[in-house]
Amino acid sequence: MTQDKPLNGRVALVAGATRGAGRAIAVQLGAAGATVFVTGRTTRERTSEVGRTTETIEETAELVTAAGGVGIAVPTDHLVPDEVKALIERIDRTHGRLDILVNDLWGGEHLVVFGKKMWETELGHGLRMLELGVKSHIITSSCALPLLVRHPGGLVVEITDGTSESNKGFRENFYYDLTKNAPIRMAFALGEDLKSEGCTAVSVTPGWLRSEQMLDHFGVQEENWRDAIAEQPDFAISESPVFVGRAVAALAADPERHRWNGQSLSSGQLAGEYGFTDADGSRPDAWAYIRDVVNGGADRTAEEYR
Template sequence: MQQNLHGKIALVAGATRGCGRAIAVELGRAGATVYVTGRSTRAQRSEMDRPETIEDTVDLVTEAGGEGIAVRVDHLVPDEVRALVARIDAAHGRLDILVNDVWGGDDYAEWGKPLWEQSLDGGMRMLGLGLHTHIITSHAALPLLIRHPGGLVVEVTDGTDEYNRKYRDSFFYDLTKTSVSRIALAQSAELKPYGGTAVVVTPGFLRSEAMLDHFGVTEQNWADGAATEPHFILSETPTYLGRGVAALAADPDRARWTGTSPSSTSLAQAYGLTDVDGSVPDIWRYFAEHGSAETGPIDPAGYR
């Protein structure tokens, strides 16, 4: 990608792994200075107990030719978020791109149980990690972002707005992921008078570090995971969405996207992008045309 975000300051909240990491790397590749935040550092892991760290993400940003700055932040703690924004303000006097990708709720998801049989403590923790963190971060960061016209807010969720009309089979997961879309819609309205843009984006079936581990595969032999979960043949790398978000951020006409909910595929098609293997996976169109109940092998032709 052409270096066309030089001079832009980005904050990727929740950039330790997955889509947040990939978005940070691609923003850096395009020339932005990227603040990389999360709770997992080389000195201390978060409750997810994963090996990825914010310092590792910064190394990847540097390898891509960008400038990354790692700051450990618990985005559930308003004082820590306010201190982060004050640091960005003191160093640069502006914030051009805010990406809210904080999650960390996988361990609290309970599937196939009604609300009253799920852990209330676990469910409320999920809402905190996946929803309150986004609100707290935007509350602190938006006054800096609107200081200059043209600011961009990207909320990251799971599922297109169309797909999420169906219940996601877990009360707290469903509520968290659909509410992120409403946060984006609200911000699109509130940023409009300031020349700002807000969108909510979603990957498809994401080959995150945790998902590769779950299926016992690596990025080199990822397709073997389809033997366990047929839809995995339509999966995508985090870079796919990362490329799309970087292209969106660099688009001088990005305001046309405000209030919308593009998928990684929608962005790829609009900007002429591909995943790292040259494909254009589109699991959401597959679900729309075939449903999501298949148990046998899936032919990916026409969907990647």
């Protein structure tokens, strides 16, 4: 390992790496020198229920390799245990180890209707959210952890929306609340299981993420994202996917990462710890802004939190 490639020789699996946070995490792990298996349901031949054709796992793998790592795309439905088992067997057969597991599986935005009560939400939609954002994580960890614990120092990262502190409040939809709190608790419980194996589990959340879908929602691109602030002033605290990607890469490269075991972390918090920035050189702390300004009514600007 070298200082500029601290993850040389390490093998990572980013489950749910088609777009958004998962793609950025995969790329930043690659930039740090890792071999990264990237999985998802959208390929150049097939589109998932999300319905987006503009991002694929093959493209993510190419971006990983271009960043300096080795990207390997493996189409996988993480709700099908046999597909996940085959994926892990392939990683074991070709590399004999798994050092980093990132559970970024979701893809349920199209199912969420905020403001609807539990009994007003279509049951099938609610249960599908739990499948996509909870069951898929459980299946993946169950299949992957026997390989990960083979070598001490393994890291499991559960990607979610919110921290244990921010999510004490209601997340505006019964099923979404359950889906996004579950990975926080999973990281805590896995941290307990992994202690004796010399491995670490954490949950990590971005702030207000400028994913491809979010940019499309506001009709902007990354180059002119600030144009959306006129419509939604709080969008000023948003962050690019690069920020959470750098957060996970910094965590993975930290030889003392076990001090975070079981904890709920945010991209802004980890930026303060490790000193990285977003792509534009800023260091947004969206959850502090939401706590103080959005929920707390403080008279401060988003720029004070960047």
